[in-house]
Amino acid sequence: MFANEISSVALGEKPVTITEFVAVARYHARVEFTESYVDIVRASRALIERFLAENRLIYGVTTGFGDNFTEVIAPGDAAELQANIVRSHAVSVGEPLSGEVVRAIWLMELIGLGKGYSGTGPDTLELIRTLLNADVIPYVPGEGSVGYLGPEAHMALLLIGEGRAWLGGELLDGAEVLRRVGARPIRFGCKEGLSLTNGTHSVTAIGVLAAHDASLAGQTADIAAGLSLQALKGTVRALDPRLHAVKRHPEQAGVAANLRRITENSPLSEEFLDYRLQDTYSLRGIPQMHGGAKRALNQAWTVVEEELDSVGDNPIIVPEDGDGIALMGANFDSTYVGIQSDAMANALTVLAKIAERRTDRMVNSNFSELPAFLAPNPGLHNGFMIAQYTSAALSMDLQGMAGPASARTVPTSANQEDPVSNAYSAALTAYRAAGKLGYILAIELLCAAQAFDLLAPRRPSPVSEAVKELIRSAAPEVTGDRAFHGDIEAIREFVRHGKVLRTVEARTGPLEC
Structure with a gap:
């Protein structure tokens, strides 16, 4: 089957194929969430919120980012921390990415963050799905990324009612776009801003x-x-x-x-x-x-x-014996896709x-x-x-x-990366x-x-x-x-x-x- 023959793609039951992925990104097939997808996302969100309540030391949740990982963040500042990463990282420049590339990145975020290892909340992913199905295209400058961060941050701005996006060929500010599609800005919970800007999502897409x-x-x-x-x-x-x-x-x-x-x-x-x-x-x-x-x-x-x-x-949130653990590593690296x-x-x-x-x-x-x-x-x-x-x-x-x-x-981030x-x-x-x-x-x-x-x-x-x-x-x-x-x-x-x-x-x- 060719990509333009697929009308909808459901996330959660089985891996998404390359052909299905292109059906959404290029040919506007609708994205649906299965019940298992939503259940996994909710369980992962509950786990990361418990980690925050316990004040566990977790990169990007109770610490700063990059070389600021040594700076401990109070649990009460967790939401501000996540908004700050999105605003401060929206620094890519140049001509905007095409609509199908931006749609592809959003779809990749739904796939990756929906696997239940990131702690991203169901409301955040549902808003992305709504905007994707409504063919809202965030304005994403396409240059200045060494692997991720900048382009994704420009996209994440829209979720909090900031940035800009196209709707029906008209370039509007983020708050107006959300209003026109009947959505409201969200307030990022712990780790959500990090997960939306971090990782292999744009490169893989x-x-x-x-x-x-x-x-x-x-x-x-x-x-x-x-x-x-x-x-x-x-x-x-x-x-x-x-x-x-x-x-x-x-x-x-x-x-x-x-x-x-x-x-x-x-x-x-x-x-x-x-x-x-x-x-x-x-x-x-x-x-x-x-x-x-x-x-x-x-x-x-x-x-x-x-x-x-x-x-x-990074980090990933792994349920384990009813308790769970946050594992810090380098799964954000895109060398596999880069070499290929x-x-x-x-x-x-x-x-x-x-x-x-x-x-x-x-x-x-x-x-x-x-x-x-x-x-x-x-x-x-x-x-x-x-x-x-x-x-x-x-x-x-x-x-x-x-x-x-x-x-x-x-090298970047004071040689941390x-x-x-x-x-x-x-x-x-x-x-x-x-x-x-x-x-x-x-x-x-x-x-x-x-x-x-x-x-x-x-x-x-x-x-x-x-x-x-x-x-x-x-x-x-x-x-x-x-x-x-x-x-x-x-x-x-x-x-x-x-x-x-x-x-x-x-x-x-x-x-x-």
Whole structure:
């Protein structure tokens, strides 16, 4: 099932999948709480309130934050302490995060804090759920985080009637937003401000979106490659399963199998089976390069899904023999997601560089044996000449983004947090990288569709014809120059929302990931 086919997601009975997560964050599926979810939250809240009444020494509950952990806070100041962390930590800067990213972070907070190890109260989580289902989008500046804190604090301000948020496209102050949705500001109890700003919530949320989009782009890259292979008269002999059986990487064999299904019964492939003894690397190396990238993307999916079902808070409140204990540690660290996000950015760059090369070969008449730049009247018409420039520029952007953010660090909090994960930067980079690859694949698909028109009456495979028809539903055949920006945006949306993949899988069954 695709994410845009899910209408609601219930928290509490079973782990939330990446697809369900995206259904809420991107496609506005409603969030519901199960009875078990509410029961667990209430029990956890009762435990942390008892700890406060007993004046136990617990980080962030009866102590200050960061290097201020040595400062003891009186129980009577617990509520003020939690409001102070939210206000003082709302210091991220720059352009605001997109609505789907903010929705994703809120959903991740509901998932993580609802596991019963954080002590967050049911009223606080219910308010977040209400605002999420009402599509209230807090104004969250997106820069200046080494792993968490700043963006989450801007979101938490809204819960106490402060900050700003969008409602129905209108940017309003926090108190007015709450009034319009029929909600009231809350007063944070002990630990709630800390839990809402601390932990792996933002990094994991962005990492989930990145993993979803990267996986979808990886499968769509196989489809685009299959079309280009036919348009460039490539031989499918390089897809022989015997060739890939001796390379012990299942992803490589999977890509070759996908390409065989996409090119099956292709008159073009049959005609040009032995046109060349050996194709250029960007054609014959598709299974190897795509397969290597997919290994990294598949591993990232697994790790991100594990983190999605984890508790990333500190301290955690553990019920034990009717008494309970607060355990201080470093579950807030996002290194797992950070490293995998770096790997995703690298893998997406690999997919981009080979896709751009295939596009270049299609627009280059010396290689494609088609009219220059796929234009109907080269010289008078420029065709896809500059679209390839866009693909090249985006590919170079990705090459600059492929450096490992999780390897970088600057100490914070008076050296109490002496290394930092920098996973927030890594996750955002992977998420943005998937978006850039979507444009590169859109351009390749547009060029392949135009190449098929120019190759007529020769025909590609039936599956490829179906993809071409989808493309033509939004981008007509190029009979003269026009502004291609709208075409690229439209096909990129087809890629992003899985329409290209669904078109293929409706005829082939599920492709290999």
